[in-house]
Amino acid sequence: MIGRVYRSWPFVALAIIAIAAFVTPLLPLSNPLSMDVAHRLARPSASHWLGQDEYGRDVLTRLLWGARVSLLVAATSTAAACILGTALGMIGGLLGPLAEFLAVRSMDIVLCFPPLLLALLVVTLLGPGASTLIPVLALVYLPGFARVAYAGVLAVRSQEYVEAMRVLGASSSRILLRTVLPNIGGPLLVQISLAASSAVVLESGLSFLGLGVVPPASSWGLMIAAARTTMAQAPWLLLWPCLALSVTILTLNAACDALRDANDPHRRLSGRRRLMDALAPGMLPHTGPVLEVQGLTVAIATPGGTIYPVREVSLRLRPGETLAIVGESGSGKSLLGLSIMGLLPLAARxxxxxxxxxxxxxxxxxxxxxxxxxxxxxxxxxxxxxxxxNPVHRVGDQIAEVLQAHKRLSNSAAKAKAIALLTRVGIPDPVRRARVFSFEMSGGMRQRAMIAMAVANSPSLLIADEPTTALDVTIQAQVLELMATLKRDGNMGMVFITHSLPVVAEIADTVAVMYAGEIVEHGDAIAVFANPLHPYTAALLRSAPSENGSLPACVPGIVPPINALPPGCIFAPRCDHRRPACEAARPPLVNATPGRMTRCVRWQELQACAPSIGAVA
Amino acid sequence: MRPLARTAGLRALYRRRSVTPLVSAERLTRRFGGGGLFRHARVVHAVSDVSLTVGRAEAVGLVGESGSGKSTIGRLILGLLPVSEGRVLLDGVDIAGPDREGRAERRRRMQLVFQDPYASLDPRRRIGPQIEDGLAINNRVPRAQRRTTIKALLAQVGLTAAHADRFPHEFSGGQRQRVGIARALATSPDFLVADEAVSALDVSVQAQIIALFADLRTRLGIGMLFISHDLKIVRSLCDRVIVLYLGRIMEEGPAEDVLERPKHPYTQALLSASPSLDPTRRRVRILLGGDPPSPSNPPSGCVFRTRCPIAIDACAATPPPLDTVGPNHRVACIRVEV
Known part of the structure; x- marks a missing residue:
């Protein structure tokens, strides 16, 4: 509630300013033009709260009348520029090359003139006055809107949801109004805030120079100009219009930012990384393993409360071993990999x-x-x-950089080593490939180069997060083969994070199955695939497409969102074997047989009544 | 399947329609680039001389790696991309026919389900109005009935009416894909192109969506072109399969024949490369060397010969024709003994 009030203050402030300006004629104020020369430059008093100006006119009244002019000029000129510019930009972005040329290039011509110069030129031609200012400022801000709208349309029109509208047979105007316009709304709102606040400044500036509002009408720019001449006697007269200008501009910017955020249906997450307390007593590593994780829990602070996307994870990896962490999206497997590397995003700790x-x-x-x-x-x-x-550095240089970051190597030695590494990961013609950029390589080649960078300093631990997911199946086979070879040669421990069971079956020695942030099963890969102990593993195996052409079995329901986990076993709502006991308390990860662990309270019963609850058919 | 042939008239209609395939693409070719005064002169043949048919309630799998032109074929058939050569017929009528109304009607009958359930839904609109777009176009469903129709569509894909008021980001990946399917169904299409429609989904959810596609096909009699790189999914869902490489058909035929007894060395390599679920069967693979060649500079003759384990000199001479090797089973390889 407080947060909502806090976020809406710019609207409230803007509304107060606008209403004050709007109702000024109705307020019990003195006439902005009535002079009282006897009291010129009088200090603030009970009858004149902000004092009197060089003709003895009430400053508060003139300030409010000035606000009317400023806001009217800013609002109308910005609105005109926004509507015209957006229309021009959208026409340019959607209606073919000729419209594009006319709409965008004409704006480029306007952009060639400095805005102030352009405004001066037009005002000189048409004569000063508020009614001239509006079209002048609209013209000045037109190109900004046209360019923003044009760029937005270009970005949005290639989106799949726009193509989806075309498939549905929607007309161009429908696509434009329903799909394109709301999606370029964000940048347009930012442009509006920039244009409106700079229109306020430019109006004041032109009035200050005597090219805007004509005296005796009131304007902040005129007030500043007048106060400047009497600065020595009444410096506070300079303060009021400047303060009014600054507050209005800040409020306009804040209101547009808030409007843009409110217009965005996604909510933003925030949080801060914090240092941890001391190591709990009794936690000591076992000797031997490359990697040991004990009871790791990761928290992310969200507006809706703290969530725990990784909970109580313990793992061990020996040299030369491959541990596959398999899970669906939201299982926490990637966060686990990043927390081992100390690369968690800022919000998570x-x-x-x-x-x-x-x-x-x-x-x-x-x-x-x-x-x-x-x-x-x-x-x-x-x-x-x-x-x-990195797309701006040559692949060979990037590998050399990794080498030089950790070892003292001459440039030529590092380059030679980089070429040797490219050869080792099976890149043909490595001398030439070391000189190309990443975008000039194919997907498989890039992944090989990434692997070359990763193994450059012969690490003892390699964490691979879905390294083959983006690759074609024939290239995936090549990369898996390469990783297996590297691991054998280097006696390197590898954590292989993936969602693909067949890939796990292909490469893993041991496997940890994760579900919604917890390890639910852990053990030797062959044993887990042959005889899963946890119903989730079994369901996962059954739902993988089989080779015999039968339709895969469905797991009903969805992975529970991490902020709304069920109280008992987290898989219970989707499990065919659930009992009331499952939903009562969170089951612990138990040692089932030597080297195998499961987080299912019924694993013994399930093993007894059906020899295999879900081995692959 | 829907009991279509209830009366004599309908039966006759059904017979005529069963002769004409629902969708047929004839010798599709699509070139990108080339031409233009300042453009790069290199022409890319994304699709070369591809013919295919899809019948009512039939699912045809289009298999290939990236760059094989499978998505381009889907878009050519839907008329989203203009063809360079060839034509696409819906019920025997060219989809690019001259009559404006007929074109709109044909477009309504052919829909697309996208791969990425995140990118294909407008993030700023609730899903109800997004589905409504399909109903509102040409005012096909009167405004008063749309709410009910949206509810029915959502139910058809396993969602509830309450979901209509939510934004896309409030859904999981699988649910979004259901929304995408509901949107495609809004125009009551006869033909769907599913472009990698399940590959971005989690395994357990993938199975649900595959089941949904199978169900739509049998219950509504929708013909489907199922574009995928996953041979096992295609095997479980499709009647026939077409294997593409660099925009050309390498092998086509009944799914079981092609994927159980592949004849073309490329199909064999693809099958061999896809990992098995059984860790005890880490088999010896036919590992293809290198990457697919660039479509802007394809090899002469058979495009697969540069990676083919059994290529001979004659393979470089002319592109191999599609030869029949079994019932409806055709292979473009001169090294296959018929």
Whole structure:
């Protein structure tokens, strides 16, 4: 509630200013033109709250009448510029090359003139006055609106939802009004705030120069001009119009920002990363594993309360082993990978647990320590190699940079090593490829280059987050083969995060199945696939498309949103085997058989009554 | 299937229609680029000489890797992209026919379901009005009835009327895809192009949407062109399958034949590359070397020969024709013994 009031203050302030200006003639104020030379430059008093000006006129009255002029000029000129400019921009963006040329190039011509110069020119031609100011300012702001609308249309018209409207057979005007206009609304609102506030300034500026509002009518610019001459005797006269100008402009900007946010149906998340407390007593790494995670919980503060997208996750990975973390979207598998690397987004922070890589605890390590380890002892490969490679640097240079960041190497030695790495990941013609940019490579080639960067410093831990998801199936096979080879050669531990069960079956030694932030099953890959102990694993296996052509079985329902988890077992609402006991309390992760864990309270019963609750047919 | 042939008249209509396929694409070719004074002169053949038919209540799978032209074919058939050569017929009538009204009607009957359930819904409008667009066009459904129709459409895809007042971001990926399907169904189409419609979804949700497509096909008799890179999904949903490589058909035929007993070396490699669910069967693969060649500079003769494990010199000579190797099963490879 308080938040809502806080967010709506710009509207309230703007409304107060606008209403004050609107009702000025009705207020019990003195005539803005009536002079009282006897009391010229009088200080503020009970009858004249803000004092009197050089002709003894009431400053408050003149300020309010000035607001009328300023706001009227700003509102009408901005509205005219917005409507005309948006129309021009949309015509230019939608109606073919000739319309585009006429609409956009004509605006370019207007843009060639400095706005103030253009305004001066027109005012000189047409003579000063508020009625001239409106078309002048509209003309000055027209190109801005036209360009913003044009750019918006270009961006929106290639969106799939616009194409969807075309498939439905919608007419151009319907697409324009219903789909394109609301989606370019945000930038247009920002443009309106800029234009309106700068119109207020420009109106005052022109009036100050004597080219705007004609005396004796009131205007803030005229007031400033007049106060300037009497600055030595009555400096406060300068204060009032300047204050009014600043407050109006700030309010206009704030109101437009708030309007843009209100117009956006997405709500923004905010939060701050916080340092963690000390390590809980008794938490010590086992000797040997490359990676050990104990009881890791990650929290994200959202406007609706804190959510825990990763809860109580414990893992262990030995050298040369591949651990697959498999889960659907929202299972927390990517956040888990990022928290191991210390790369969590700003809103998320670990709140308990510990992560050891080669015996170094990372959650409490300073950022400098993490920087030393990242790209060196531990490395990461992401899903989309195009966005993870820098498009303005040559691929070879990027690999060389990773090498030089952690080792003292001469430029030529680093380059030679980079070429050797490109050869190692199977890139043909590596000398030439080292000199190309990432966008000149194919998807598979880019992912190979990413892998070359990741293994450049022979890490002992490689975290691969969906590395083959964006690739074609024949290229995926090549990359999986490559990763298996690298792992064997380097005795490197690999965490392979994926949603694809067949890929897990292909590459994993052990597998951890995650569901809505928790590990629900963990164990040897062959055993888990042959005989899943948790109903979710079984359901996942059944719903994967099979090779014999039968329709995959459905898992009813959806993954529960992380802010509305059921009280008991989180899979219970979708589970065929649920009992009241399942919904009563959150089941613990239990050691079922040696090396296998499941978070199902009924696993023994289910194993007994059906030898396999869901092995692949 | 819908009992269409109830009366003699309808039966005759049905017979005539069963002869003419619902949708047929004849020798489609689409070139990009080239021409123009300042443009890059290189022409890209995105689709070359592709013919296909889809019958009523039939699902045809269009399989290929990225750059194979499968999405382009979908858009050519829907008339979203102009064809360079060839034509597309709906019930035997050219979709680009001269009559304006007929064109609008044909457009209504052919709809598209997109891959990305996030990008294909307007983020700033509630989904009710977005579905309503399909009903409002040409005022097909009177305004008073639209609310009821939207409710029925949502029910058809497994959502409820309450969902109509929500924004797209309030839905999960699977639900959004249901909304996308409801929007496509709003014009009561006879033919759907599903362009990778399940590939962005989670496995458990994917199965739900596949089941929904199977259901729409049998219950409403909708013909479907199912574009996918996932052979297993195509196998479970489609009657026939067409395998594309670099804009050309490599192999086509009944899904079972093509995907159980592939004849073309490319189909074989594709099947071999797709990982199996069984970790004990990590098999030896036919690993294709390298990447697909650029469509702007395709190899001469058979376009697959540069990656083909069994290519011979003769493969470079002329593009291989589609030869029949079994019932409705055709392969474009000179190395296949018929």
């Amino acid at each position: 670990p709140i308990s647990g510990a992560v050891w890589v080669n015996g170094n605890e990372l959650l409490r390590a300073p950022e400098s320590e993490l920087q030393r380890l990242r790209g060196n002892r531990m490395a990461m490969v992401f899903q989309d190699p195009l966005s993870s490679l």
